[in-house]
Amino acid sequence: MIALYLVIATIVGYLIGNINFARIFSWHLRKKDITQIGSKNPGTMNMLRSHGLKEAVLTLIFEAIKVGGPAIACFFIFQTYLPGYENLAYFLSSFGGILGHCFPVFYKFKGGKGVACTFGMFLFHPLTWWVSLIAFVVCFIAFLFIPFPFIVTNSFILIMATYTTCIFVINNLLWWIPIVVILWVNFAIIIFLHRGNIKRLIAGNENKVYFREKIFKKKKKETAEVTSVETKTQQEKKNDKTTSD
Secondary structure: OHHHHHHHHHHHHHHHHOOOHHHHHHHHHHOOOHHHOOOOOOOHHHHHHHOOHHHHHHHHHHHHHHHHHHHHHHHHHHHHHOOOOHHHHHHHHHHHHHHHHHOOHHHOOOOOOOHHHHHHHHHOOOOOHHHHHHHHHHHHHHHOOOOOHHHHHHHHHHHHHHHHHHHHHHOOOOOHHHHHHHHHHHHHHHHHHOHHHHHHHHHOOOOOOOHHHHHHHHHHHHHHHHHHHHHHHHHHHHHHHHHHO
16 A cells, blocks of 8 residues: 555656646747757756746746655655655655656657756755755856856756765665665666767767856846936937927
């Protein structure tokens, strides 16, 4: 019976993972199909590349919640009714959510690469949330200087998988073996989904993306547009005053 509950937690996580917020936000905010622009990947990085920082942050938050939210709910439910299985239920649910994002049945198994979702896996767990936030800040700074985003994102997942493995193994927590297997199978899947980026990097033709310039240039552009509007408004007021005089 416990096995059935764990399977249900995984399936529910998978079905919720099918919800793709990059597709939703790209269409409703910009009226564009994210799978037809930029890298054509329905994920946070393509949202940043194709639309901007605000859209990317919004996507990141919701993608993390869609995986971490159901997982932490499973954690507390199992902790209450089936103590000892809460960690296993948490990682099974979150792994199901990541699989649902990467291989969504509702989108013919064509999804994103699971980085933002994996962030959600670590962000909501009681033992890893604070480390995931520190690692996220470090990686965000790295984004400003490293022109290959997938290296930074995969490094984040590697760091968090290693840290979580150490926590569970050192403390000999219940079900640490299947949990560690989940962590590293997830990492292997994400590396596999980035195989195109890796091949291009080795070949020396991977596209460089300087998000620091992209972000700051956009801010400068927005500032310039605001200044231009203010100047135009002031000029119109001045002309109106001259005309009335």
